[in-house]
Amino acid sequence: MAIINALNRIKREAGIKKCLIVEGNVSDVYLVDKKLLGLKDCLRQCLEEIGYTNIVTWDRISGIQGDTRTLKLTDKKDVPEEGDSYDLGDVEIPDTVVIGQAREPGQMLAVIHRTLSEKNDNTAFILDWSEYLFNKDGQLDPQDREQLTMLGKTLKESLPRYRSDERGSAIILISTKASMLPLSLYSGNPEVNTVTITKPDMEERRDILRKVSPGFFLKDVDDIIDSPKFEDYVDMLNDFTGREIIQMANMSRQQKERITFEKLFALFKYGEKDNPWEKLSPDKVRRMKKELKEKVIGQDQAIDHVYETIVKAFMGITGIHKTSSRSMPKGVFFFVGPTGVGKTELSKAIASFLFGDENACIRFDMSEYSQQNSDQKLIGAPPGYVGFEEGGQLTNAIREKPFSVVLFDEIEKAAKPNPRILDIFLQILEDGRLTDNRGVTTYFSDTIIIFTSNLGAADVVNNGDREHVASEFVRIVKDYFDNELKRPEILGRIGYENIIPFNFIDDPSFATNILKSKLRPVQKAVEEKYGITLKIRNEQTFYEYILEGADIAKGGRDVLNALNSRLLTDLALYLFTNYEDLSRFRGCTVYAHVNEGKLEFDVDD
Structure with a gap:
């Protein structure tokens, strides 16, 4: 103890x-x-x-x-030797x-x-x-x-x-x-x-929780000691002080109605009663692969791996082979592959699925942390330096959104020029927490951590053999961390099995499916802004026209560029030309179609 x-x-x-x-x-x-x-x-x-x-x-x-x-x-010498003498009479001089x-x-x-x-x-x-x-x-x-x-x-x-x-x-x-x-x-x-x-160890937390158990006012259990989850609660309180355990008990008594220990924990730790992980249902988890594959085209193997990790988190099995399982992130992935094939898109899709908001994907562009000492921006400037009071960009973001996907985009842009940043990642991966410059600890135990990389994108040849291409990407990542950076412990914490190679987008059907998935948000936005239903005539001809402006070898990102230049530009010009009639267009359908190699629009009243 x-x-x-x-x-x-x-x-x-x-x-x-x-x-x-x-x-x-x-x-x-x-x-x-x-x-x-x-x-x-x-x-x-x-x-x-x-x-x-x-x-x-x-x-x-x-x-x-x-x-x-x-x-x-x-x-x-400071005590005067001369002076008047006083009779204290019966005044009692205390011993202490x-x-x-x-x-x-x-x-x-x-x-x-x-x-x-x-x-x-x-x-x-x-x-x-x-x-x-x-x-x-x-x-x-x-x-x-x-x-x-x-x-x-x-x-x-x-x-x-x-x-x-x-x-x-x-x-x-x-x-x-x-x-x-x-x-x-x-x-x-x-x-x-x-x-x-140090902060209380497990034995001390157990004893303190038993001592103050009468102070908890919880749902489903009168005395927390009698709960079959008591040992889980002790584990959840890892890194808590004795004062904080007592404060949790006091907080439970201030609620208008009894709540579970899990909800009390989320309320005390994050300021939120609702934990998105608790809201996950088996049916929703079962739908995960289907929903992600609708948003991210052509990366089924990557989505399958993500699904398996989320199932482990849902079942509470993540990291139970480690003593620090409770504080570990729910999942850690290393996405590697060509540019524009869906690595960032999948990260956003995971955030939207788990936490109900694409903005729950907190992205850090690692090119901004390539300079020496720029890693301090993540945890805050040291005392005495400009920006000390602001805290760290990473720690502040996670305290604000504890339930999130944390995306470290293109890690190789910072790892080699500023290797000290890897020490920050080690602490997150190992302990699930990070202490900022002001001594405040931030917890990553309810996050998904994703690193992305384009390592090997210029070296791996797409020969059509997907297994060979995937193994080449994994080999290049291992060689980079083991031999070039000489930091094999990073991949050791991530786990070699969590290096997920992404496929080249070389199948025309993939590009068409990506285009279809990106067209839906455009149609929705036009309807919300102008009240106009945008539809496509002769869809296959339209898709071919749009994709003529895309280099499929550059991945899905170039499909977006083609959609922007070949549809959105012409659509904006058409709406601007009919600016005075836009109120009349509300409730109507505008059809886009290809005529003699050009995109045209018709209104169906």
């Missing part, structure tokens, strides 16, 4: 090391001896167990708290004085220095919010340097004793990050050690 291990280490080292920096998850609550405690109470309890009888706490707001009788609050003095860091460090100079071996100091002891910008002013020197002298001046059974005095600094303290304080200093408190 994380907190117990950390406290045991503090018990071993307090007083042996004169100063311990306790960092990490220091603002949480912890379950110790069946009681929920804050960190200072945990520290006080474990210090008492190892024999410290005088434990003093401090922060800049409360000042000194604790028994001050053994502390040297002032130098002797909580005085709230020494709120300034310099004052407190002076108290510690004077007290430890007297070799008081039974005092432990706990300094909270110690990241604010010194200037956080790294430029120490003269006062900071003086205070740092004072603390250094306190730690180093007394010689260690090797025959004493007693511990020395201890200083414990509590900070969210040790790196927020001056490096010279702890780097290479044998009197200082760092103890990191």
Whole structure:
């Protein structure tokens, strides 16, 4: 258990090391001896167990708290030797004085220095919010340097004793990050050690959930402990703090009606009650292949692979062979193939099918991240740099749309010139989460991650053998990551089986089917904007006319270009010519047909 291990280490080292920096998850609550405690109470309890009888706490707001009788609050020379004498009569002097003095860091460090100079071996100091002891910008002013020197002298001046059974005095600094303290304080200093408190592990989450279970107000179960899904709930709370688990319980009691734990989890984590993954029905999943194949023509094998992955996610089997299964993305794909064959189109179709909106496909053009340090745009600029407060483009986008398809388009354009960006991908693929520049964690556990690439598009020859072409694309991708980038671990996280090669669009029937699928949105848009029904006469002649303007070897994208130049341009000119009559056209049908190699339009009233 994380907190117990950390406290045991503090018990071993307090007083042996004169100063311990306790960092990490220091603002949480912890379950110790069946009681929920804050960190200072945990520290006080474990210090008492190892024999410290005088434990003093401090922060800049409360000042000194604790028994001050053994502390040297002032130098002797500061105490006046002469003055009037007063009879206190029957006034009782308390044994413990909580005085709230020494709120300034310099004052407190002076108290510690004077007290430890007297070799008081039974005092432990706990300094909270110690990241604010010194200037956080790294430029120490003269006062900071003086205070740092004072603390250094306190730690180093007394010689260690090797025959004493007693511990020395201890200083414990509590900070969210040790790196927020001056490096010279702890780097290479044998009197200082760092103890990191991590977020609750599975055992701690289980115990905390049991402890606070009466606080949950849920649908279908009176006590969460009795739920057959209890262990699943513990797994879902991976990376949650104890405070957040308690906050979830409190949130459940604020709802107008009871909701399931899954809905409560989505509401707390994402701010949304509705989880699109929960809305998926078996019937809808069964329709997936048919709907995707209507939108993306000629890539049946790729769609079949996507379907199998979505079925695994629907059945809750994704990644169960890994300990971090709950935090993993629902699916990861690497689409590779010629340009314009439907890689981006399939990504958008998946987003539309799963999340009801094509805009749920969040696209990152990787050519924008090819410059050195441009990877910082994904997670945000470091502290002190322009744009720090804005956060990261990737982390912000996923927090805004946690249920989405994340498309990293043409990854090779950034991978080689800026290989550090691959480290960000590794963290997403391995842990399912990413921490931005402000320390805020974003979760990718409800996303689909898609990488696309045109690697091999200029080298692979379309010889008509689809299996050979597909194997060549896969071979080129492996060679690129293994030998050129020397980062085989990227494909290791993605999975070789998830490298999905796309076919060349070389069959004229494919081009015709693509044209048909793209014509439907045009007809719908014309009807919505002008109230006109657009129909085609002699469809086969029309399709041949449009496709004469397309180079099929360039894929579906050139079919779109031909549709734009050979239909939309002429349609716009026709409507503009009849601009004054457009109101009369509403409710009518406009027929497009080919006549003597040109496109013409007729109105059927």
